[in-house]
Structures are given as structure tokens and as C-alpha cells.
Amino acid sequence: MVATTLEPGLKHAHFRTAGLPAMLLLPQLLILLLFFFIPSIRALMQAFLLADPFGATVHFVWFDNFTALFASESYRNSIWVTIWFTLAQNVVTIVVALVLAFATDRVVRFQSAYKGVILLPYAIAPVIAGVIWAFLFNPAVGPIAFCIKSFGIAWDPNLNGWDAMLLVVLAASWKHICYDYIFLVAGLLAVPKSLMEAAAVDGAGPVKRFFQIALPLLGPTLFFLTTMNFVYGFFETFAIIDAVTRGGPAGATNILVYKVYQDGFINLDLGSSAAQSVLLMTFALLLTLLQFKYVERKVNYSI
Amino acid sequence: MVERSPILTTICHLLLIGGIVLVCMPLYFAFIAGSLTMEQVQQVPMPWLPGGHFIENLATAWSKVDFGQLLVNSFIVAIGITVGKVAISLLSAFAITYFRFRFRILAFWLIFMSLMLPVEVRIVPTYEAVANAALPIQWLIDLLNLQGLWEWISGDRIEISLEWNMLNTYQGLILPLIASASATFLFRQFFLTVPDELLEAARLDGASAMRFFWTILLPLSRSNIIALSIILFLYGWNQYLWPLLFTTDKDMATAVIGVKHLIPRSDTEPAWNVAMSGALLAMLPPVVVVLVMQRWFVRGLVDSSK
Numbered sequence: 001m002v003a004t005t006l007e008p009g010l011k012h013a014h015f016r017t018a019g020l021p022a023m024l025l026l027p028q029l030l031i032l033l034l035f036f037f038i039p040s041i042r043a044l045m046q047a048f049l050l051a052d053p054f055g056a057t058v059h060f061v062w063f064d065n066f067t068a069l070f071a072s073e074s075y076r077n078s079i080w081v082t083i084w085f086t087l088a089q090n091v092v093t094i095v096v097a098l099v100l101a102f103a104t105d106r107v108v109r110f111q112s113a114y115k116g117v118i119l120l121p122y123a124i125a126p127v128i129a130g131v132i133w134a135f136l137f138n139p140a141v142g143p144i145a146f147c148i149k150s151f152g153i154a155w156d157p158n159l160n161g162w163d164a165m166l167l168v169v170l171a172a173s174w175k176h177i178c179y180d181y182i183f184l185v186a187g188l189l190a191v192p193k194s195l196m197e198a199a200a201v202d203g204a205g206p207v208k209r210f211f212q213i214a215l216p217l218l219g220p221t222l223f224f225l226t227t228m229n230f231v232y233g234f235f236e237t238f239a240i241i242d243a244v245t246r247g248g249p250a251g252a253t254n255i256l257v258y259k260v261y262q263d264g265f266i267n268l269d270l271g272s273s274a275a276q277s278v279l280l281m282t283f284a285l286l287l288t289l290l291q292f293k294y295v296e297r298k299v300n301y302s303i
Numbered sequence: 304m305v306e307r308s309p310i311l312t313t314i315c316h317l318l319l320i321g322g323i324v325l326v327c328m329p330l331y332f333a334f335i336a337g338s339l340t341m342e343q344v345q346q347v348p349m350p351w352l353p354g355g356h357f358i359e360n361l362a363t364a365w366s367k368v369d370f371g372q373l374l375v376n377s378f379i380v381a382i383g384i385t386v387g388k389v390a391i392s393l394l395s396a397f398a399i400t401y402f403r404f405r406f407r408i409l410a411f412w413l414i415f416m417s418l419m420l421p422v423e424v425r426i427v428p429t430y431e432a433v434a435n436a437a438l439p440i441q442w443l444i445d446l447l448n449l450q451g452l453w454e455w456i457s458g459d460r461i462e463i464s465l466e467w468n469m470l471n472t473y474q475g476l477i478l479p480l481i482a483s484a485s486a487t488f489l490f491r492q493f494f495l496t497v498p499d500e501l502l503e504a505a506r507l508d509g510a511s512a513m514r515f516f517w518t519i520l521l522p523l524s525r526s527n528i529i530a531l532s533i534i535l536f537l538y539g540w541n542q543y544l545w546p547l548l549f550t551t552d553k554d555m556a557t558a559v560i561g562v563k564h565l566i567p568r569s570d571t572e573p574a575w576n577v578a579m580s581g582a583l584l585a586m587l588p589p590v591v592v593v594l595v596m597q598r599w600f601v602r603g604l605v606d607s608s609k
Contacts, residue, residue, distance in 0.1 A: 009400065010400065010407070011400050011495070014403050014502075016403050017402065017404070021402035021410075022404070024394040028414060028487065029395075029410065031478055032413065032417050034432055034439070035478060036482045039429040042432075046428065103316075103319045104315075118322050119601070120330075120590065121326060123537055123541075124590065125585070128582045128586050131582050132579070135336060136329055138575070140573065141349065141573060141575055143351075182601055182604055235421040236421070238543070238544050242543070242547075243566065261426055264427040265426075265427070273427050277425055277427065277428070
């Protein structure tokens with residue numbers, strides 16, 4: 001029964017029945033079929049169709065939905081908004097997480113208490129984080145908005161697009177720093193002590209060692225975190241946008257995933273929404289491929 | 304630590320305290336706002352110390368959006384997602400690592416493809432799938448023209464229209480969120496590290512495949528299951544987009560959606576105190592889980608992104 005030739009990902013000792021594995025796979029594949037494959041294929045089909053608002057007639061329109069998208073001012077605006085939003089969020093998250101991880105690596109006392117508190121936002125739903133930040137920066141009642149105004153700076157995220165963008169970037173980063181932080185702490189812990197000691201003997205101080213030894217070794221982790229931050233910024237910040245700005249004012253925070261929702265469920269433009277979904281899917285797949293490249297790299301460079 | 308450097312250590316402590324302030328400050332203000340009356344919360348500047356109306360505001364929030372029911376819904380959905388995903392993932396990971404059958408590689412790739420294509424990008428079509436899960440069967444009927452076939456055979460004309468509406472149901476909230484393979488891969492990776500000798504020994508003792516799964520593989524996976532369950536519980540509890548779309552019936556919404564309904568808009572009274580107390584209530588269960596099971600949580604987080 002034990003076979004000697006090995007397929008990839010198959011245990012050396014394995015069973016050779018046919019019916020049982022099919023039964024075991026059935027629930028997973030059935031759910032994937034209903035809620036993953038069919039919806040994805042539907043999105044692909046709809047992206048090439050044009051239906052009138054009542055769904056009475058449907059035409060095949062080739063790439064019209066896509067050309068209409070790229071011609072539309074609001075979609076191009078949404079692309080730029082998404083780029084700015086994800087980049088800013090990425091930079092803020094990684095820099096703060098790196099500083100905190102470096103500090104955590106150096107301290108001995110209270111280390112686990114610090115970690116425990118810094119990890120807390122992971123448990124908080126994005127929409128709740130959004131509600132709290134919307135309150136803090138609310139121009140009428142928010143305590144932080146009050147502080148900003150007391151410096152004589154005008155502040156109103158309901159009217160000023162840049163204020164709104166700053167607010168969603170802060171809220172999104174606040175919620176996500178903990179994620180990058182925990183991976184960087186784990187990464188720093190894996191840096192070989194011998195390397196650090198050798199560098200210290202050569203006279204490199206702690207900060208220099210961090211930049212010249214730890215940071216390059218953290219390269220793969222940073223790469224992984226950057227892709228994960230993009231995934232987060234692109235897809236999971238929907239709730240923050242919906243709670244804080246609803247894409248406004250005047251589309252200043254209308255990121256792509258929020259626009260899919262708006263066009264699909266509020267404006268009921270299914271063809272356009274599906275075309276946007278397809279573009280987002282393509283982008284998600286690109287990120288996935290990048291991810292796998294990273295996994296490969298991690299294996300090669302593992303210490 | 305390589306060398307002692309008291310100044311740097313002090314700076315590090317200060318940085319970490321800064322980080323803690325950054326995390327806690329919004330929560331602290333939320334708590335203060337949640338403990339004030341509506342008049343107090345609108346004072347400029349807002350008081351910096353908590354008032355005594357927290358329970359009162361909580362009661363208002365509770366009755367305003369029926370939090371009792373919403374919390375129950377959140378628990379059912381979060382636990383449903385956790386148990387469902389762990390169960391189907393364990394079974395399918397077992398199938399693709401421990402069995403050799405003809406379509407093994409195909410099954411592997413089908414599951415693999417669903418990895419990392421987030422639910423958010425196929426919002427509209429998934430909504431359709433949930434609004435009528437029988438739709439694929441309907442297409443099949445239309446495609447094969449079964450109606451015409453029946454008419455041709457029997458001479459009767461029938462109209463087949465199937466409907467299986469899952470809006471406002473627990474399965475509608477749970478099933479689409481189980482449809483991803485991340486957990487399957489976690490278990491697959493783990494099963495590949497289990498020593499082959501275990502199966503060989505079990506086989507010598509005459510154990511069947513399922514018996515090996517139940518008595519050996521499952522107990523070995525215990526710590527992986529716990530770590531992953533925490534992550535999935537948080538994921539399920541904090542879902543927003545799906546419950547928002549799938550639940551038109553207010554009694555079927557989740558606690559997180561309840562908080563959204565409490566946010567004051569420009570045309571409503573600015574009851575931020577009630578909104579903040581509700582927000583703190585809805586975040587309590589996942590926060591407790593993370594605090595109590597921190598070690599497992601960190602492990603689950605790192606494992607599930609491998």
C-alpha cells in the first residue's frame with residue numbers, strides 16, 4: 001500500500017482509496033463553487049455585458065465597460081485616491097511598526113506588557129476604529145479637532161478633501177500597525193546574536209547595527225508586509241471609509257473597493273461595477289503572485 | 304542584548320510608552336465620551352475625565368439598536384465561521400495530503416486558486432449567489448433547455464424557477480466567508496510535517512483512514528486549531544461589508560453593524576456618547592479574546608499568513 005514514487009505535497013505513507021477523499025473534499029469544493037468560482041465567473045461575464053437598469057435587455061459589449069471606466073473622471077480620480085491612500089498608509093504603518101519593534105527588541109522589562117497593548121487594535125473591527133477616529137477628529141465635538149483648531153489650523157474633513165484623506169490614513173494605520181509590528185518583532189528575534197555581537201566588537205553601535213545588519217536581514221519580511229499592507233489598504237479598509245467619510249467629500253477618499261460598492265449597490269450600474277471588480281481581481285492576483293515570489297525567497301535566504 | 308546602554312534603553316521605553324499612548328488615547332477618549340451626557344459631550348473642549356453616565360448610555364444604545372439580539376447574532380456568525388472553516392479545511396487538507404487519487408492535483412489547484420482573492424472584489428456577484436443560491440442549477444436547466452425537452456417529450460409546458468434565498472439567514476452570513484482556502488493551506492503545511500511512522504504504525508494496528516484522522520491527526524493538530532480559531536473568531540466578529548449587504552432585516556444584523564447605525568449623521572442628533580458606549584461594547588468580546596489568549600493569538604497571526 002505504501003507507494004515509493006511521490007507526488008508533490010503528498011505524504012510518503014498515504015491511502016489509495018478514491019471515494020473517501022472525494023467525500024472529504026466535497027464540502028470545501030461545494031462552498032468554493034457556490035461562493036467563489038461562480039461569482040468570479042459571473043463578474044467576468046458581467047464585465048463584458050451591458051444591461052439596462054431594469055435588466056430587461058442585455059448586450060454583449062466587449063471592452064466598452066472598461067473603456068468607459070478609464071474615460072470616466074471619477075474612476076481615474078478613484079485610482080489616484082487609492083494610490084495616495086495605500087502609499088501613505090504603508091509608509092506610516094511600516095515606519096511606526098519598525099520603530100516600535102526596534103524598541104521592543106531592546107527592552108527587557110515590561111516587554112510582554114508593551115506587546116500586549118500594542119497588539120490590541122488587531123481585535124478592533126475596522127468600522128469601530130473608524131467610528132472612534134471620526135469622533136476624535138469631528139470638527140464640532142472631537143477633542144483632537146479642538147486641539148488642531150486651537151493652533152489656528154482650519155480643520156474640517158467634511159469639507160476639505162485633504163483633511164479627510166489624512167483622517168482615513170491615520171485611522172487605517174492605527175488599526176494595522178500591530179500587524180506589521182508583530183512580524184517585525186518576530187523577525188528581529190530571528191536575527192543571529194553572533195552577527196550582532198561581531199558587529200558590536202567591531203565598534204558598531206545599536207542604531208548602526210539596526211540599519212546595517214537587522215534591516216537588510218528583515219528585507220523579505222518587509223517585502224511581505226508591504227504586499228500585505230497593500231492588500232489591507234486596497235480591500236479591507238472599506239469599513240473605515242464607510243464609517244468615516246463615505247468616500248467624500250466630493251470623492252476625495254473614494255478608494256476603488258468603495259467605488260465598486262457604490263456603483264454596484266447604490267447606483268446599480270452592474271456592468272461598470274463588475275468591470276471594476278475584474279480589475280481589482282487582476283490586481284489582487286498580481287499581489288498574490290508577488291507574495292509567492294516572496295515565499296520562495298524566504299526559503300532561499302532562511303537562516 | 305549585546306551591550307548595556309542605559310540611555311538607549313530609556314529612549315526605547317519612552318518610544319514604547321508613546322506607542323501605548325497612541326493605541327490607548329482613542330480608546331480612552333471613546334470611554335470618556337461614552338460616560339458623558341449628550342450636552343457634556345458637545346462642550347468644547349470636551350471634559351478630560353470620565354463622567355458617570357456610561358451605564359445609562361449603554362442602556363440607550365442597547366434599546367436603540369437591540370444590542371442583545373445583535374451580540375447573539377455576532378457570536379453565532381463568528382463561531383459558525385470558525386467552526387465551519389476549521390472543519391472543512393481539516394477534511395480537505397487531510398484528503399489532499401494523505402490520499403492518492405486521480406484528481407488530487409486538480410483539487411489542490413482549485414482550492415489554491417481561491418487563496419488571496421478577497422471577498423471584497425466580487426461583492427455584487429457574491430450577493431447574487433447568496434440572494435439565490437439555486438441560480439447555478441437554474442442556469443444549467445436553461446442551458447440544457449430542459450424545459451423545452453420536457454415540452455417535447457410530454458407536450459406539457461412547465462416553468463421551472465428555483466429559488467433558495469439566503470439573505471437574512473445565518474448561513475448567508477457564514478458560508479461566503481468560509482469560501483477561501485487559507486486555513487486549508489495551514490493544515491496542509493502542518494500535516495506534511497507529521498512523521499510518516501505514525502500512519503504506518505496506525506495501519507499495522509488495523510486503523511482505518513478516518514480512525515487515524517480522529518485519534519491521531521486531530522489531537523496532534525490541537526494547538527494549530529486553537530491558534531487559527533482565534534484569528535477566525537476575530538475575522539468573523541469584525542466582518543462588516545457582508546453583514547451590511549446581506550442583512551436587510553435589522554434583527555439579523557451583527558453588533559458591528561449596530562455600531563454603524565449609532566453614528567450621528569449631520570441630520571440626526573449628535574449622540575456621540577451613545578455611539579461611543581456602543582462601540583466599546585461591540586469591541587469587548589474580541590478584545591477580551593486577544594488579551595486572554597495573547598500567546599495563541601500571536602501564533603495564529605504569524606501562522607495564518609505563511
